[in-house]
Amino acid sequence: MISFQQILFLITILVAGYFFFRRVLQIRKNILMGQDEDRTDQPTKRWKSMLLVAFGQKKMFKKPIPAFLHLLIYIGFIVINIEGIEFFLDGIFGKHRMIARLLQRLDLTIFYSITLNIFEFLALAVILSCVFFLIRRNVYKIKRFDGVEMSRWPKLDANLILIFEIILMFAIMTMNATDQILQERNVVGFPNTGLMIISEIFASPFYRPFNTELVLAIERIAWWAHIIGIFSFAIYVTYSKHLHTFMAFPNTYYSNLEPFGKIKNMPEVTREVNMMLGIAQVESPTNSETVRSLGAKDIKDLSWKNLMDAYTCTECGRCTAQCPANQTGKLLSPRKIMMDTRDRMEELGDLLAKSGKEATDGKSLLGDYISKEEIFACTSCNACVEACPVTIDPLSIILQMRRYMSMEESSAPQEWNAMFSNIETSFSPWKFPPSERFKWADEFTKEN
Ligand code: SF4
Numbered sequence: 001m002i003s004f005q006q007i008l009f010l011i012t013i014l015v016a017g018y019f020f021f022r023r024v025l026q027i028r029k030n031i032l033m034g035q036d037e038d039r040t041d042q043p044t045k046r047w048k049s050m051l052l053v054a055f056g057q058k059k060m061f062k063k064p065i066p067a068f069l070h071l072l073i074y075i076g077f078i079v080i081n082i083e084g085i086e087f088f089l090d091g092i093f094g095k096h097r098m099i100a101r102l103l104q105r106l107d108l109t110i111f112y113s114i115t116l117n118i119f120e121f122l123a124l125a126v127i128l129s130c131v132f133f134l135i136r137r138n139v140y141k142i143k144r145f146d147g148v149e150m151s152r153w154p155k156l157d158a159n160l161i162l163i164f165e166i167i168l169m170f171a172i173m174t175m176n177a178t179d180q181i182l183q184e185r186n187v188v189g190f191p192n193t194g195l196m197i198i199s200e201i202f203a204s205p206f207y208r209p210f211n212t213e214l215v216l217a218i219e220r221i222a223w224w225a226h227i228i229g230i231f232s233f234a235i236y237v238t239y240s241k242h243l244h245t246f247m248a249f250p251n252t253y254y255s256n257l258e259p260f261g262k263i264k265n266m267p268e269v270t271r272e273v274n275m276m277l278g279i280a281q282v283e284s285p286t287n288s289e290t291v292r293s294l295g296a297k298d299i300k301d302l303s304w305k306n307l308m309d310a311y312t313c314t315e316c317g318r319c320t321a322q323c324p325a326n327q328t329g330k331l332l333s334p335r336k337i338m339m340d341t342r343d344r345m346e347e348l349g350d351l352l353a354k355s356g357k358e359a360t361d362g363k364s365l366l367g368d369y370i371s372k373e374e375i376f377a378c379t380s381c382n383a384c385v386e387a388c389p390v391t392i393d394p395l396s397i398i399l400q401m402r403r404y405m406s407m408e409e410s411s412a413p414q415e416w417n418a419m420f421s422n423i424e425t426s427f428s429p430w431k432f433p434p435s436e437r438f439k440w441a442d443e444f445t446k447e448n
């Protein structure tokens with residue numbers, strides 16, 4: 001007969017699954033609001049980039065100590081959650097430690113014991129690493145964690161996730177410690193797991209004086225806390241900057257494989273210029289080209305990859321710390337560009353979901369979230385792209401907005417407009433025709 005715990009477990013899975021997949025579909029829909037862009041070429045290079053950058057965390061190791069601790073949290077979290085397989089089986093079948101029982105029957109308890117001890121060691125490493133990051137963030141106040149964009153929710157989010165991970169790890173330790181005590185007291189339903197060293201040292205002495213009923217209750221509470229914690233964590237992550245733990249993989253796979261300095265030409269403009277130069281035949285633009293704006297003003301003008309970048313941003317600030325414009329006191333912060341893009345995408349996605357595909361709110365990414373001053377402060381140096389540990393390209397968004405301002409609104413700074421018209425009329429940024437390019441050399445020769 002199906003037990004109360006099994007019913008509760010099934011309800012928990014269904015509710016968590018519903019909220020998780022609903023959010024995943026929403027994120028997918030939001031990313032697909034962007035323009036089409038082909039990123040399917042060179043699959044071997046793409047797999048390599050994903051394995052090195054996302055899986056191997058190659059770009060993180062510029063600072064070895066935080067990088068190592070970050071890796072510990074990452075590996076710890078993935079490996080420990082393998083234990084979730086047993087939780088899942090136990091929850092569905094209403095048993096306790098099904099895999100331990102199976103291995104006990106096969107006389108292989110030692111494997112179970114070794115695996116659990118590895119999990120416990122990693123759980124302890126995760127706790128210590130999270131404490132280190134909490135201190136670094138809140139006590140030492142590292143400069144790159146600061147900035148106008150890092151107030152309120154982003155700041156809280158960064159702390160919450162670390163606290164969340166510590167609680168989850170404590171739940172595992174508590175569960176194992178109390179389990180061990182129940183095994184010692186020969187309570188029915190608790191198979192032999194072998195010694196769990198870390199919980200035996202740190203947690204068991206604390207619970208050992210309690211009577212068996214209380215220890216049993218604590219063990220069940222810790223089990224449920226861990227299960228509910230994992231499900232809540234999975235949902236919470238989809239609303240948090242920690243979405244990068246999943247998004248880093250597709251994002252690095254679809255990263256830009258062109259050299260950093262290569263700026264993509266707009267086909268519409270290239271054709272126009274070629275027609276002016278007589279290289280291409282005069283032809284009318286196709287319908288899609290007539291509708292498309294030059295550059296980007298809002299979310300739908302950006303590509304799906306720009307939008308995926310925004311969901312992948314870890315808000316680490318490495319880009320902003322390297323940005324020469326930011327370092328010299330300008331308003332621009334490439335991290336803010338990514339965070340603003342994500343916030344506006346969420347806002348627009350919600351609006352379209354509620355009010356239909358064509359709904360508008362009169363707002364736009366450029367203007368309401370990102371100012372012209374920020375966009376024009378960019379030197380196009382690519383330092384932010386180079387610094388990003390998950391191969392995000394804030395410059396691509398900046399350039400598209402700059403194009404919009406220059407080509408659709410003609411609102412580029414006066415000096416730029418003068419340069420543009422010089423290029424158009426004199427084929428050079430200055431007011432002189434190419435024929436006068438070597439005039440200085442002639443004058444120099446005459447004088448000498
Ligand atoms: S490309 Fe622009 S945003 Fe990026 S680091 Fe350079 S100046 Fe800053």
Ligand code: SF4
Binds near residue numbers: 319334388392
């Ligand atoms: S764009 Fe990259 S470097 Fe910048 S904050 Fe986001 S993840 Fe960090």
